[in-house]
Structure formats: structure tokens, C-alpha cells
Amino acid sequence: MGFWKSLFSSSDAPSASQAMQVEDYPSRAAGDRPHARIFFSTEREIDLYELEELCDAVGWSRRPLRKVKKAIQHSFLVVSMWEQQGSHRRLIGFSRATSDHAFNATIWDVVVHPDFQSKGLGKALMKQVIKKLRSEDISNITLFADPQVVDFYRNLGFMSDPEGIKGMFWYPD
Amino acid sequence: MGFWKSLFSSSDAPSASQAMQVEDYPSRAAGDRPHARIFFSTEREIDLYELEELCDAVGWSRRPLRKVKKAIQHSFLVVSMWEQQGSHRRLIGFSRATSDHAFNATIWDVVVHPDFQSKGLGKALMKQVIKKLRSEDISNITLFADPQVVDFYRNLGFMSDPEGIKGMFWYPD
Numbered sequence: 634m635g636f637w638k639s640l641f642s643s644s645d646a647p648s649a650s651q652a653m654q655v656e657d658y659p660s661r662a663a664g665d666r667p668h669a670r671i672f673f674s675t676e677r678e679i680d681l682y683e684l685e686e687l688c689d690a691v692g693w694s695r696r697p698l699r700k701v702k703k704a705i706q707h708s709f710l711v712v713s714m715w716e717q718q719g720s721h722r723r724l725i726g727f728s729r730a731t732s733d734h735a736f737n738a739t740i741w742d743v744v745v746h747p748d749f750q751s752k753g754l755g756k757a758l759m760k761q762v763i764k765k766l767r768s769e770d771i772s773n774i775t776l777f778a779d780p781q782v783v784d785f786y787r788n789l790g791f792m793s794d795p796e797g798i799k800g801m802f803w804y805p806d
Numbered sequence: 807m808g809f810w811k812s813l814f815s816s817s818d819a820p821s822a823s824q825a826m827q828v829e830d831y832p833s834r835a836a837g838d839r840p841h842a843r844i845f846f847s848t849e850r851e852i853d854l855y856e857l858e859e860l861c862d863a864v865g866w867s868r869r870p871l872r873k874v875k876k877a878i879q880h881s882f883l884v885v886s887m888w889e890q891q892g893s894h895r896r897l898i899g900f901s902r903a904t905s906d907h908a909f910n911a912t913i914w915d916v917v918v919h920p921d922f923q924s925k926g927l928g929k930a931l932m933k934q935v936i937k938k939l940r941s942e943d944i945s946n947i948t949l950f951a952d953p954q955v956v957d958f959y960r961n962l963g964f965m966s967d968p969e970g971i972k973g974m975f976w977y978p979d
Contacts, residue, residue, distance in 0.1 A: 803964050
């Protein structure tokens with residue numbers, strides 16, 4: 634994690650019903666926000682409009698909020714990433730995973746706001762996801778990667794097509 | 807489905823709390839079991855030892871039954887395939903899918919007993935899985951295919967690496 638220092642919920646961390654983890658926000662990444670900090674949360678009560686704004690920022694197609702809500706409710710794991718300045722929190726990253734709670738998990742909807750990309754935050758977000766899945770004894774962590782992010786995931790320890798296993802998508806005949 | 811004829815639970819079908827679908831079992835596939843019929847079930851109360859026997863028959867590594875039970879409980883969909891002769895039922899195929907209940911599903915653990923392979927039953931099983939997922943409004947049906955079954959899934963309408971999307975698996979650094 635390089636210059637990242639992990640700290641579990643400190644006294645000034647925002648309260649949350651789910652465990653929340655704090656990462657010190659390095660000033661060189663913060664730019665004009667030197668006092669900002671980064672938080673990760675597994676709380677799934679996320680403002681859907683704020684999440685939509687984040688997904689809009691990276692150019693994703695809009696999806697019905699009713700279905701997004703259902704997908705979040707039925708995900709095994711949700712990890713969101715927040716920038717906190719004083720009492721203000723901003724959603725800057727998101728990821729979730731489906732799972733059978735025993736063997737397999739599949740990671741979906743990994744997004745980091747463009748203002749916060751290329752600072753190691755995507756990597757930090759994914760490490761939180763992997764750590765959490767591993768702590769739940771999930772041995773097979775999978776995902777489907779767009780071509781431009783295959784190397785990003787490879788650097789995190791993901792392998793494409795191991796032993797010739799192919800990711801496949803169903804389309805109607 | 808060729809010579810298969812689909813029938814919803816007829817009067818002599820076994821009772822089940824989940825919807826159960828009957829396929830007429832063609833005599834040319836039955837060999838010495840001309841009066842056998844094939845049933846599909848979404849009931850997840852499956853005898854774990856019977857399932858283990860089926861998985862043993864195709865040479866899969868054994869998994870703790872406690873975890874198999876948990877995985878079945880937390881799958882979005884379970885479809886099992888049964889041969890019925892008189893009052894005797896035999897588990898001859900199995901498949902399950904994880905899902906966020908909204909957008910994505912991933913199919914795992916597709917197995918057909920060797921005695922019943924190469925008769926179109928794997929295809930029939932997968933068609934049941936796809937039909938059920940589509941009926942639940944899941945638009946993105948995915949799986950990870952071993953090299954020797956990529957063509958099997960391609961014939962069912964699955965595409966490998968569409969638009970360069972790669973299936974990836976996490977392994978520790």
C-alpha cells in the first residue's frame with residue numbers, strides 16, 4: 634500500500650453501523666484539500682443519487698435506482714470510499730461483490746471518481762474488498778474486467794484466463 | 807430443445823414446494839430405462855450426500871458439506887435434474903447461480919452424471935437455468951468455463967471475452 638497507513642475507526646471517524654476503516658489521506662494526493670481524509674465503509678445505506686452522480690462522472694449508463702437499490706441489498710459486500718473534510722463527506726469510490734457466502738465471490742461496479750483517479754485510491758479500494766472477502770473465508774474471488782483495466786487488476790494479483798478458464802456472457806440466440 | 811417436450815408439473819409429478827418442471831424422457835436416451843422421466847427442480851433441500859456422489863462421479867475435489875450447504879442456501883438459483891423411475895428418484899444433474907437479484911448472475915457448479923452425458927441433458931439443464939434467470943429479469947448472465955466446455959456454452963449462446971472483457975481470478979501476491 635506504499636504511503637498508505639491503515640487505521641481502524643479512530644475517535645474522530647464518522648459513526649457507522651458497519652465497520653469503517655480510515656486511511657490517512659496523503660497531502661500530495663489531496664492537492665488543494667490538504668486536510669481531507671479518506672474513509673472506507675461497508676455500510677450499504679448509500680444515497681442512491683450520490684452514487685448515480687459518481688457513476689455519471691465516469692460516463693456509465695444510467696440504471697433504474699430501484700434496481701440499483703435491490704442490487705446493493707442483495708450484494709454480499711459493498712465497499713464505498715469517502716473523502717471527509719471537517720463534517721463534510723463526499724462519495725468518491727464504490728464497489729460491490731455478489732457471493733454464495735462460502736466459495737465464490739464476483740466483484741462488480743468498481744468506480745473511482747475521475748478527480749481521485751491515478752492516486753492509488755482504486756488500488757486501496759480493491760484491497761479493502763479483497764481483504765474483506767478473504768476475512769469471510771471466500772477462496773475464489775472473480776471479476777470481469779474491461780480491456781483497459783486488465784493490467785490494473787493484474788497488478789492487484791488477479792489472473793486472466795487461468796488454466797484456460799474463460800469468462801463468458803450469455804446473449805440470446 | 808429438439809425432441810424434448812416441456813410440460814409443467816403434471817398430476818404424476820413429484821410434489822415439491824418449488825416449481826418443478828417435467829421433461830419427457832426420450833426412450834432412445836434412456837437405454838435400458840425406457841420408462842424413466844427427467845425432472846428439473848428449483849427446490850434447494852437436496853441431500854448433500856447424493857450431491858457429493860454426483861460430484862464424485864465427475865471427479866471433482868470434495869468440499870466440506872457444511873460449506874456446500876451454505877453455498878446452496880445463499881445461491882440465488884439452484885436447478886437440479888432428476889431421473890424418475892416409478893417412485894425412485896436419482897439426482898443426475900445440478901447447477902446453481904449467485905446474483906444481486908437485479909442485474910447480474912453467475913452460474914457455478916454445472917454437473918451432469920457421466921451416465922447421462924452426451925444426451926442433450928446438460929443443454930436442457932442450462933436452458934432451465936437461463937430461462938429462470940431471464941424470468942427474474944436478470945440481464946447479465948455470466949460464468950467461468952473450463953477450456954473443454956467453452957464450445958458447449960458457446961452453442962448455448964454464451965460469448966467468451968465479449969468486447970475484450972476478461973474473466974479474472976484473484977490469487978495472493
